[in-house]
Amino acid sequence: MEHFEPRNSTEAALHEYKSGLGLFTQKMPEIASHYNAFTEACFMEGTLSKKEKHLIALGIAINAQDEYCMIYHTKGCLDNGANEEEILETIGVTAAFGGGAAMSQAVTLVQECIVELNQLKQ
Template sequence: MDQQQQQNNPIEMALQEYKQGIGNFTQKMPNIAKKFNAFTEACFEEGKLSQKEKQMIALGISVYSQDEYCIIYHAKGCIDQGCTEEEILETVGVTAAFGGGAAMSQAVTLVQECISELGGNNSQMQ
């Protein structure tokens, strides 16, 4: 994807906005940002659960809480960790069992858009 396509892609734009916001926050509140980043990095380290499984959990929580930036970030995380489209959709399907129509609406719109824009639309995405 070239620079112009990235600028016109709403998913890529949201990722850039998030990175910019984190950068600004880090400059203004370095102590808090450092501790927050260390905590989240520790939470996502490989352990009894794989990083892939942790990204799937985070995506489910993001969909349930209707946090669009986190949905995009963790959908990308799932893709980066090698999740297939079916694994991602199964994850958000379980989320919809708890979150109802609001979670399902995110699954059939934003999550599908992330899959299409960030990982291709094939079933393996690897």
């Protein structure tokens, strides 16, 4: 198995996010406080564990291609006890979902467009 070195920018990205959020909080304290309270409530231990919630969020971040959230929730997964295998399974599910979304659009909407657009040519 190949060994991947951590990106040098992972820590910098976390710092950038926290710094940006801090600046936003200074400029828009009411919005930031409501956002922070909401996200804290969403990630509290509940029927789903914090680890499970961060695994879900990681999958969503990967699918959305949101680099800051990928880094943040990978850290959240690790901080809440997720192991590498659990994170890799999350990546697999995310890839299946992303591929499934592409396939479902391709076999429906794109094929319908081909038929309709070809009819317009006639």
